[in-house]
Amino acid sequence: MNALVPLLVIIPLVGAAITLILGRYRRVQIAISVTALVAVTATAAVLLADVDRTGVPAVVEVGAWPPPFGIVLVVDRLAAIMVVVSALMLLGVLVFAVGQGIADRDRDTPVSIFHPTYLILAGGLFDAFIAGDLFNMYVGFEMLLAASYVLLTLGGTGSRIRAGVTYVVVSLVSSLLFLGAIALIYGATGTVTMALLSDRIRELPLDVQVILCAALLIGFAVKAAVFPLSFWLPDSYPTAPAPVTAVFAGLLTKVGVYAIIRTDKLLFFDVPLTVPLLIIGGLTMLVGILGALAQADVKRLLSFTLVSHIGYMIFGVAIGTELATGATIYYIVHHITVQTALFLVVGLIERVGRSTSITRLGGLLKKAPYVAILFFIGALNLGGIPPFSGFLGKIGLFEAGAASPSPLVYVLIGAGVITSLLTLYALMRVWNMAFWRPKEDVEGYESPLIESLQESPESTDGTAIGVATAVGTSKLMVGATTGLIALTLCLTVFAGPLFDLAQRAAGNVATPETYVDSVFPGGVPDSLSGGDAR
């Protein structure tokens, strides 16, 4: 089974190479990238089943160099869950993007580079999830970031370049912070292999641990868009093409959260992070959702809810118990799915209604009843209405919080409930304005609900930035969106088994010994052979 592990990275990269060579044959490109992602999904599913059955992480020594000298790839339950969910999302969004290309008849999409870049993004993402050492994780991050720079500035229009610059510069700074942190950690411990670090960091004085941990966490917090390092996200994501925004929103921030979980649980479990993370998590929730309330543009609104819901995950990580980690993992899975699905629905809205601003949309319920249903399900789910998975995920987090009570935790639970209600309010306002309101009422409509809304910044020719000019949807686009919405419903229906799986994954995460023993079956080496030079 271990032989399957490197395939998670190799398949997308080989696919990227082939699609790049065959850039002129669009159908072949589509066939190859779909095949590659289906193959990765299948591989990841097999790995998840296997790792879950045995309970032991699958470990591969790349090039047969034993750790800590060589690179190790480690797939434990958490990594396997993340890979399976991301592969499914990437596949769904790819189908949507193909459908959109067909609807556009290729008028303004330089498709020849879309598929290779998309597959490299996938490869980098999976590499970051299964990396067994910090530096390989950095390389994975850089792969997916470089691909995301290209995807965000696809087509090179003025608004995308402007948004791209913010995104690129912020990402570069966070990458340099991450790299600097790796250097410091290497200096303090003499290794970058996570399993060995887990053992050695404990021996450092606590103040050194705190500094190293903070350096690493700041780098990850920028990527995960945690307040106050989240300012860049709502400005850059909404300008990209709809499928690209969907992938970014669903997956890229979650890689940051994943890295935070690893840092907190595997590397720096001695550092008391609960109180600072709780405060940051609460602020992320509230500031994010208050930003969402001021937005008229649905894409920007969803970007702000994305920031705010990262707060729930930080809340879960902060509590730190096994129960809370399990709930966090379930919440991450739920949020990846529902956020991606909702952004795809907005992609449909912008093509049916020719705008994404709720001050201009109207009468969509009559015009596109099917899109309305998709949006309604997604919105209720994100808002946390029972019985959907959003509700179950939040209940899980609140229960875990109540199980390890402190005044601050109760404040956070309160903040979480308020955020949930405000999310529902923001999304239902979209529903009322865009779907429920008759088209005739749009002109001269006045309501205190939309009085002080902020429109998205406009480009020079007066059209809102990032709104596609093309209209019309294809069956593939609607089909892909339906598939993802159906997946969110599956998360609800199969919540029991999934929650159990998440708890088992949390059990793995909560005991770093499992991870360490699987990488070093013969025990952790005391010092590197050849003598410790320092």
Place this chain on the structure above:
Amino acid sequence: MSASLTLVVLMAVLYGAGVYVMLERSLTRILIGFLLVGNATNLLIFLMSGRSGEAPIIDGTTQPADIVDPVPQVLMLTAIVINFGVTAFILALIYRSWWLSNLGDEGDDVTSDEEEMDAAEADEALVFHTNLEGDDDAVRAVLGEGADDDPDPEPSEQDRDVMR
């Protein structure tokens, strides 16, 4: 762990200068800042290898205790390659944003060869036309006649055909 003080000072200067330049508004300066900070980080990684020593090549004569720690050099090399790629991308981004701010979206409108040929021919015809009129005027002036005698002040149909 012993490290060269020169390198530490150099790293600090690079970090300081890099962060300062990065805070400017211009994209080119941000790129320069990124390069400085990136190199400072590379130096930081390099410093983490501790004392200097012999090249880490195992040829039977070197003692393991004498060689320098090779891992930071490997990490640094990878980081340099990544920085290089990202720099290339930012340069493209800078060029693109310069293009857009100077030429706007019209800069992207590519005229086909045929259109360009047509435009060139039209220009030539215009020059020919003006020259023709100028010649006519000159002839009239020489003959000392008024415009009345000229039956066709405009170039004839035949002339037009020539022009095309």
